[in-house]
Structure formats: structure tokens, C-alpha cells
Amino acid sequence: MTRSRCCSNYTRSSLFRSAAARAGDGLPSIEPGMPVPAGTGLTRRGFIAGAAGLALAVYAAGKTPLPLFEDGIAQAAQSDRVIVSIFLDGGADTMSLLAPVGHARYHELRPVLALGEGEGTPFSEDPSLHWHPAATGISQLHAEGKVTVFPAVGYDDANQSHFTSRHFWEVGELDTDARTGWMGRYLDLVGSNDNPLQGLSLSNTLAPALATRDKPVAAVEGVTDYDLWSWVDEPVSDEMFKSFKRMGSMKSESPALRDSRRAIRSTNIIRESLASFGEFEAPVVYPDARLGQQLSGLAALLGAGMPLRCVSVTADGAYDTHSAQKEELDGAIKATSDSILAFQRDLEARGLQDRVLVQVWSEFGRRPEENGSAGTDHGAAGVSLLIGSRASGRMVGEFPGLVNLDADDNLRHTSDFRAMYCSLLEQWMGHDAAPIIPGASRFARPTLLKP
Amino acid sequence: MATKAGRSSRKFKIYRRRRWVDGGDGVVHLRTRSIRRRRGQKPPRKDPGPRPLPRAQKPRHPARPQPFGVYRGPFGRLEATRLLNRAGFGPAPGQAEKLARMGLRKAVLSLTRPKGQAKLIGPDPVDGEGLALAPYDSWGHDHLWWLDRMVRTNQPFKERMALVFHDWFATSNASVSQQRQMIDQYWTLRAGAYGTFDDLVLKITRDPAMLQWLNGGENNKWSPNENYARELMELFTLGADRGAYTENDVREAARALTGWRYDWDDDLGAINFRYDPEFHDDDPKTIFGKKGGWGWKDVCRLCVTHRLHASFFVDKLWSYFVPAAPSKGTRQALIRLYLKNGRRILPVVEAILQHPDFYRGPPMVKPPVVFNASLLRALGLPIQTDAWTWLGDGAGQQLFLPPNVAGWDDERWLDTSTVRARWLMVTYALDSRHHDAWDDSYRERESTREAVNRALARLGWPALRSDHQNELVAMADRIPAYVKDDWQRRPYLAMRQNALLQLIASSPDFQLS
DSSP states (O other), rough: OOOOOOOOOOOOOGGSSSSSSSSSTGGOOOOOOOOOOTTTEEEEEEEEEETTTTEEEEEETOOOOHHHHHHHHHHHHOHHHHHHHEEEEOOOHHHHHEETTHHHHHHHOOOSSOTTOOOOBBOTTTTTTTEOOOOOHHHHHHHOEEEEEEEEOOOSSOOOHHHHHHHHHHHHOOTTTTOOOOOHHHHHHHSSSSSSGEEEEEEESOGGGGOSSSSSOEEEOOSSSOOOOOOTTTHHHHHHHHHHHHHSHHHHHHHHHHHHHHHHHHHHHHHHHTTOOOOOOOOOOOOHHHHHHHHHHHHHHHHTOOOOOOOEESSSSSSSSSSHHHHHHHHHHHHHHHHHHHHHHHHHHHTTTEEEEEEEEOOOOSSSOOTTTSOOOOOOOOHHHHEEEEEEEOOOOOOOSSSSOOTTTTOOOEEEEEHHHHIIIIIOOOOOOTTTTTTGGOOOOOBOOOO | TTTTTTOOOSSSSEEEEEEEEEEESSSEEEEEEEEEETTTSSSOOOOSOOOOOOOOOOOOOOOOOOOHHHHHSSSHHHHHHHHHHHHSSSTTTTHHHHHHHHHHHHHHHHHHHHOOOOBOSSSOOBBSSSSSTTTTTTTTTTHHHHHHHHHBBBBBHHHHHHHHHHHHOOGGGOOSSSOOOHHHHHHHHHHHTTTTTHHHHHHHHHHHHHHHHTTTGOEEEEEOOOOOHOOOOHIIITTSSSSSHHEEEEEEEHHTTTTTTEEEEEETTEEEEEEGGGOOOOOOOOTTTTEEEOHHHHHHHHHHHHHTTTHHHHHHHHHHOOSSSSHHHHHHHHHHHHHHHHTTHHHHHHHHHSSSHHHHHHOOBBOHHHHHHHHHHHOOOOOOOEEEEHHHHHTTTTTTOOOOTTTTTTTTOOEEEEEHHHHHHHHGGGGSSOOOOOSSSOOOOOOHHHHHHHHHTTTOOOOOOOHHHHHHHHHHHHHGOOOOOOGHHHHHHHHHHHHHHHHHHHHHHHHOO
């Protein structure tokens, strides 16, 4: 048995403690602005959300009649578009996901890792590329015209540190000092002061791309079992949670206390919102992958009219494949691809397909030339995908080929991730990119959606 | 005690009077004083009366970064608690008072240079079924094993430094064959604080767990693997994006680090770690502009003698103990101290633990495992459940399983998911310390004040901020109004006690250090 090894599953890091490596330093120390505590003057109301048949507990103004409230949710459900950002953690070898089998030097650079003769489905927009054999879910969606491919997305002078490059992608600029995420800045402009669900990490830590300056956002690993158990029952527990919630909005003199209060406040709001969000039936079968389970919960939340706008989730698999790449990557691609297909089918079954766009990204692609451990080292440009019924289905930029590599022998990029963000903001979220992505005017605006 | 009052005489009588004295540090003591009264005069009141609530802590803005030096302010129970929270795992009941009596310098040295062998005090840890832990073999038992050491040790600083270096040289079980190899590495890290950083880097570079985790064991002259070389510079010794090294330095250092290898056993995984000159690339390499036939020891030396290493080391070490960056002068002084001592680690730590910023600067969030251990220490609880492993994971910190090679992100411990896990840690800790509400056993007819005092006592008298204490008192005050029928009294008052325990331990007072 061989085991895949990697420098790790990369998330953000305490690298940021280093005074010099400032990438994202301070993201946690966001000024909260201390808005009026969410839920003030609101009452918890339980009702069954019609379409999904789900028991929900939500917060609303005390005297709002429930039917009106349900109408309000129904309206929000029709208007708000949702972006779901799926992160391939560790720098995915997208030259395996979309393998350049028809390109000169492919077999020379990948003697061990190259796809076999005739393996994988040809990519219809450029048959010199083949989808990985395990990526049938994504290739099927592409055949339906629901996948927009960026075959080589990146930025100039690609940084090969996981942490720095990932940080750039998260904050939407090449600034190691940036403190807010690109989706977080969008939420700061359009979000509500009282709805942490508008920016939701499906994980046990907040995705930095969602870090806001002052609007509440949330992290929830499981949507069905979010409760705070204790040795206290009603009615005493009601008083206990009132007090706990108040600790979330008292005065703070230090960043640590402020962070603590913000987290306590949001925890209480999420607890109230999800308290009775129990088991649900998914209309389609999901693969037995963590991503699949999370996306199925997400579809149920959307189906129940939960007011989400930006969602972040990390895909299954360790993508930092320095050695024994094939074993790890085959499973990871399959789990991710199958989960995304099931999610799309779920949205279609629920009639939500026109409201949701999935964006798949990784901090960098890997080096075209494999290393001696049947793995690949850190590279530069990689593949990003936009998936959804509204996606244009037309690739953005070309595959740059393997002959003319950059100075570090890495793939050159043919599109910029910030151009993707600008177009996403303007075409999908309907907001000017200029106040969100620094230097937005410098970037192209590729067409991402169907006319 | 009776010196001032003198002795009873024909004219005077000496009375012993007991009264409550608030130390201002979260604890109210019963003090006895002798009082002289003229015979025939009314004697003083004997009964000290009900115990008052401790005076709460007034919120105070933390001081800005101070110049380098030794903290000269008061060193009482509150300061000793901070020292124990940051250089150890929080106080066991009475421990902060004991430390405070030593004064700052002796208190710090009692932690950093303890006498004798470390001992684990109290009952051995067991899993949820009452069986002994199997840290080498059972998943998650490695976490429990170390958590137990944090809770029971009489030399907590050693465990805390091991945790610092576990984060610094973060290695994960995720890519290591055996938990035993992680625990072997733990002993190396634990001893690390008592030597030079040079030595620690050398030992880590050849550490079997690390050789697996960062592919050092697969890095050979035929197919160099850059993984370890890059993280050695970026995360362990120099830092990224500060001009300390180039991509070429990474590639050359990778070649210089070649030679380590191991065998693969289908049952045991990676075994027989060794240096094999046949696997080493002998050709000259240029690292940081210096050309030579460098080997693995040279790479370590070149990194720690790099002109940008000492500043990296000091910043990183400081950040484990003090949340705000040091002043320029402090930073320079610590760099000098580090270099003057031949890159020995302990003198720098001891200087940080005595620095004014440590005591007067802002609070920091306890890492989840520190919070967990401090909770168990305060309650005097042994390890009796496997739940601590998944709760640690949920709170964002499972030992021996850091999220990546950069370790845990100490600036992002708290969010809606991890706060929930911390809340549940309290719930689990109270499993054997809460009052059963429904078996009619809670017979206390306590006042609000008695109820709050009882909960504080059970948690070792943590000092509360006034806004929190007022909130708790108000909450406790509201409960009796819910008692409409006699049968409700005992359950509701028991639950009030449980709610107070839960809230105190979940409050920022207990979460921050």
C-alpha cells in the first residue's frame, strides 16, 4: 500500500503571526461596528416552510403575521442570487482534471501521471484536452452547457506559497495586507446587519473569502445538528441563552474580547435560526462524500428559503499531491465531481437552478513536470469552473500549451482570477465591481452567463 | 494577630472578630482580627454575615506596547492567572495565589525551571468505557493522552512549550504512518525549549514523522522534492515574502537535504529511517548566495544563521504569548538576547514572560485545547471521556492533527462553529459536576448571591468583569419568578446553578487569557 503524502490540507494559517508574512493578518480583528444586536425586538417564530416541508425557526418582528412572513421569504427566494464557492484545498493538479493529452510534451512531462491512451472524455470546446475519467459528473454538466471553464486562470508572478496564493484568491487582490475577503466586501455593501446566514461557511471555521468588515457572517459545519446542549431545561434555559446572547453585545476594549463577543452573538443567532432545522429528505441521491452531504444540506437550506447569498465550502480530498498523486486525486476528483452533479440535480428538482452558481477554485495549479515521487510540486495557473444552469458554458481563455512555460517551468495563465470576480459581481450578483475588487477597471469582463 | 490589640487586661477585653475582606482579585477571604474593647462596652458583632459577591473587575483599556524591560506593576492573583493561562494551562484552585506570593521573577522561574522530575498528579486517564488509553494505537487517544498531561502535570510550562513547537513545526498524523511517531516527535518538541533553536531544527529535520509529513524521506538526488526545503524557510526559520530567500534557494536547499530515506512495511508503514549517502546529491549548490557541497546539516545552519532568522524567531515566539506586536525596541532587545545566548530559546521566553506587555497588554483567546485543559484543571476533573477528541476537533484543535504545516491559526479561533464546540466542552465537563435537576436532590434555598458564589467557588473563583457579573446576577434573580408551584423550586434552582456554571465557563472571562 502506498500512501499519499502532502505538505498538508491547506487552510489559512498561523503563518500570519509572523510580522513579515502579513498575508491576511488581521482578518479576525475586523471592526464590528457593533450594530444593534440582531434579534432585538424580534421574536422567534416556528413555522413550516411550504415548499420543502421543513420545520423552521426564524426571527422576525414580533407581530408579523406568519403568512406574511412566509410571503417575504418566498419573495427573497425568487430574487436573491447565490454564489457557492467550492475550494480545492492544497493546489489542485488541474492538469489531471482537464488533461492536455493532445499537447506536445505532455507525455514527456508526465511519464507516470499521464492519462492512458483513449482515457477520459474529450473536452468538446478543445478536444486536445480530456476530462479526467473520474470527472464524469462535471463533463456531463459541461455537455449540457452548464459549465464555464477557465482552462488557465491565475495572475502575474504567481506566488508558490499555499498561504500567500490562497490569500490572494480569498481577498481578490495581490495584497498581503488585505483584511477582508472579496465576498465579504460584497456583503459589507449589500448585506444586512442581522443576518449571519448571508455569508455562510459550511465548515467549522469561517472562510476568509467571507470575512467582512462589519456585517455578520457564519460558519456551520452541519446544518441539522446545530444546538447548544446543556444541563438546563426550559424555562431556565431561555434566561440562560438571553444572558449568553447579551454577552455577545457588550462593550469591548480589546480585539480578542471583540472577536469573542462577535462570535458569541452570531452563535446565538444561528442557534435560534437552525434550532429546529432537523432531518430533511433530499430529492436526489448524493454520493457518500462530505462535500455531497454539505451540498445536500445547503440545497435544503435554500429550498427552505434561508436568506443566503455567499456560501463557501471546501471539497473532499487533499490536493497537495507531492507524491503518490493518482491514488489521492482520483478519489478526490470523483467525490467532488459527483457531489457537484448531485447538487445541480437537487437544485433542478427544487426549481432553484436559476438562482445558484457554483464556482470551483484552488490556490494554484501544479507544475506541469511531475516530480520523482509520482506527484507534482507547486505550480502557477490552474483550472477554475463556474457551474450552473445560467453559466454560459463557453470557456474563458485558452489552454496555453506546454511548450512555452513561465520562468519557473509553470503554466502561464490566460485569464485572471480578478477578472472572473469582476464579472461574477457585475453579471451574477448585479453589483459594480469597482468598490469591491481593487483596480477593477484594469480587468477584462469575460462573459460568464447565458444571454 | 493580636499584637496591636494587646492582651486582655482588667480594663480591656480582646475580642476576635471575623469579617469578609475583598482582595479585589475575584476572591473574598474570611479574615480574623482582634479588637480591643473597654470592659463594659458593647462587644463587636461576632458573625461575619453572609459572604458578599467578589468585587467585579472594572473593564480597563490595555496599555500600548511598552519598552523592553521587566514588569514592575502589582503581581497578584490576576497576573499570576494570566501567567498560568499563557505559559501553562490555567490555575488549579489555589495555584494562582501560591504563585502570586512568590513575586514575578520567582513565579516565572518556578514555571520555566521547575525542580525535579515532572509528575502527573491524580487519577490516570481513561476512555469513555473506563479503559486505559492507547495513545499509540487508538484514533484520538493521542489527543486524550496529551490533554491529560496538560491537566495533571506539575510542570505545565514544559507541556505548553511542546504545544508551541507542535504548532511551529506543525506535523500531522494525516500523513504519518504511526501515532507512535507523532508521540516520539512530541518528546523532541517538549525538550526543545531547553536547548538552542539550531538543535531543535536539526532534530526536527531528521524526525521520522516530519520526514514523512513533508516528504523529506522521498527527497533524493534523482528526484528532489521541495516540500521540506520550502516550509523550513517559509514557516520554520525565515518567513515568506520578506526577501529572505528565492525560489532557487528552495530548489537548491531541497537538493542539499537529499539523503534521508526509509522503508515501507505493509503493516507498520514507514520504518527504518536513515541517512544514505548514496541518495544524497553531492554536486555543489548555491543557497542564499553561498556555494558549497551543502548537506542537510548545512541547510539547517544556513537557515538559522541567516540575517533574517532572529527577527522571524522573535516575532513568532512573541506571538504565542502576547497578542499585540512588540515595540521596535523590545523586538531589537529580544533579538540581541537570542543571539547573545547562542540562539538558546529559554532566555527569550523568560524575558517575554516578564515583559510589561505580557501583563498590561490586551487579552488573547485561549487555544481550544488550553481552554479545555484549564476547564478541567479548574474543576479538578480527570480525563474520563473520549468526547474531548471530537470536541477539540470541533473547536478547531485536535492535537497531532493540525490543519496544515503552518499549524493552527491562532487569530481565528472563534466563530459560530467553534464557539458551539467550546460551549459543549463546558457541557461535557459539567457531566459529573452539574446538579441533577429532576431527582429532587437540590435542597439549597440559596439567595441569588449565594447561588453565584457557589458557582464561582466550583470553578476556582475566576475573576469576572463587572458587565458579566451583573448579567449573571440579573439572570439568577429572574429565576425564582418562574417558580409557580412548590415542585418547581428544587429543579429550577438546580438548573439555575447549572446555568451559572455553564455561563461563567462559556463567558469571555474564561475563554480569554
